[in-house]
Amino acid sequence: MKFLKNNIAIAIITLMAATASCSFINGTIDPGDKEKEQLLIELISHVLERNHYAPADLTDQFSQDVFNNFIYEMDPAKRYFLAKDIEEFKTFEYLIDDQIRDSRVDLFNIVYDRLLKREKESQEIFNEVINKPFDFDESEEIDTDYENIPYAKNKKELKDHWRKLLKLSAISIYNGKLEAQNDTSSEDSDGIKVEANSSKEKKTPKELEIESRMELKKSMEENFDLSKDADRLDYFSLFLNNITTHFDPHTNYFAPQSKDRFDTSLSGTLEGIGARLQKKMDNIEIMEIISGGPAWTSGELEKGDKIIRVAQEKDSVATSIVGMRISDAVDLIKGPKGTIVILTLKKVDGSIKKVTLVRDVVLIEETFAKTALIQDDNINYGVINLPKFYFSTENASARAAGDDVAKEVKKLKEEGMEGLIIDLRNNGGGSLREVIEMAGLFIEDGPVVQVGAKNDRNQTLNDDDGGQILWEGPLVILVNELSASASEILAAALQDYDRAIVMGSQQTFGKGTVQNFEDLNRYVRTTDYGDLGALKLTTSKFYRVSGGSTQLEGVKSDIITPDRYAYIKIGERDEEFPLPYDEIPAATYQKFKGYANKAQVIESSQKRVDDNEYFQLIDQNAKWLSEQREQYIIPLSIKGYQDRIVRLENETDKFKRLDDYKNKLKISSLKGEILLAKKDSSLAKKRSRWHETINQDMYIEEAVNVLKDLKSNSINNDSKMSLKN
Structure with a gap:
């Protein structure tokens, strides 16, 4: 890469001098905007080169990737640009790398100017189309795979594309009105349940078409008004982010x-x-x-x-x-x-x-850890749901995930818990410090995670609480495809130590990188440009104590359960430019030896899962969902549209049994929370709702079965454990 030199002050002075002589293709650009945009390119390229974990090489391939994504994101439904616009833009297809080196944004200026022009023309097209009736009896369809459909060759094709886009929106409103009119009790066009008046004269299809089209017209006019208020900086930010996300998805x-x-x-x-x-x-x-x-x-x-x-x-x-x-x-x-x-x-x-x-x-109180007591066969188990690894850097007295989980474990022990489930499903991460604290509740002193910085500078982060272990009994960690970052670190550490059985999707999200914010304002001495914003960039990677990265690979579950997102592109590996998986040497650590039959328990549980008709149904549903997301052709005749809805409803009928599933677990709040709920009806209602979801949760039910099967070696937990403060 050829970015600016480390002496940023010299570079900024050079930039200021250059802006006086640089000319942009669009002569109407405010000089202040032009200079600020060049400055931002200069600053961001400098910070990325200096601080990003693995700076991308500025090559022709880089340029082409940024070009393709930027053009697409400026007009993702292909409502504005014509094919000839794209050909003109392609002059810059392999020049963006050179433009960045020279702190130029010529491509952005051309594309932005053309977009404003085409948006104005498209509003005229919209007014032409929306004032003519839609023929909902005509047999035609629309391809909604906008990324792969061609750009309109001319304004005639563009107008027809707009017509189909608007008709697709209108037919949804029209169908809702038909259903509301024909049902004795239905949703009206705005989704409110109403009782139909059978004595009221029904409107004709023509009247309903006009109503639907006028509602859409008003809605789109409001959208056009909002679009006019869009700042140039909004679009320039999109351009910048197409550059930064080429380094990795989280920059x-x-x-x-x-x-x-x-x-x-x-x-x-x-x-x-x-x-x-x-x-x-x-x-x-x-x-x-x-x-x-x-x-x-x-x-x-x-x-x-x-x-x-x-x-x-x-x-x-x-x-x-x-x-x-x-x-x-x-x-x-x-x-x-x-x-x-x-x-x-x-x-x-x-x-x-x-x-x-x-x-x-x-x-936000409801995003904190919450606990329930589960009773099965007169044995008490605990479940702690942790939505995030929360922690405040600004308020020392604010709640922190590690402390909260420790308190909940103590309460569960007081109520005779014999096994613990920590539910990390849908937990997107949070504070690394809290991961270390939490892991220390279940293991003796030792490494929890390794952090790799730029230039092979690795660091091992340890639990060093003096060997205190709060819970030494059976432990299951629940994860899914959306368990990411800090969640993966905790699950990986407890899996590597053989301390917990990880149960859930085949693998977790796979985000094994660390991001930090860089305030761009601190790099300049002048405030003439106002606030320049900030850059969030990847500065390091996470590695398990066993040496493998959680990047891309995530954490593989010991017991694999089907889940709704199994076949949908939703993880880090599905991003366009993720950092790669790699390994470093393993840290030194002692595995937990408290389970006498872990392998047998995993094998038995996996067989139960594989044989369970409800889990099989979840897997079928997940495959069906994936298939539906690839169905881009939508009918634009009312018959075809309604037939498609009926088909979807018929296909989903077989999955409705999942909504009726209920286990036999007895769920209750802990004693202290029961007292609080008596005084707080809102809390009581929220906990009741959560307990109902647990009773419909076959994953937690199977986790309880795993806890029930796990046999501890002859360890006197009470004598060996010492509570954390």
């Missing part, structure tokens, strides 16, 4: 507003639906459901669902958020406690569903 540029949202997302309260969202191409996708929030309580949303329309209360028209900035989409979805929001979702299986949620204050 990202954060514009000032985005950094502020990132900093505050895990503190205080979230007033809304209790879900974290991310922009993926043209879609707003659910990336996490927050425990205890409206989305979690409803049970109708899941990771991977795409939100395509948003309506406020029952009388408002739904606004399409396809193609919308994520900040604008979030503003539509969030709102005051007690208000209603209606989300139209494209589910993971490809079906369209409306969900009505009552917004509430989502207390």
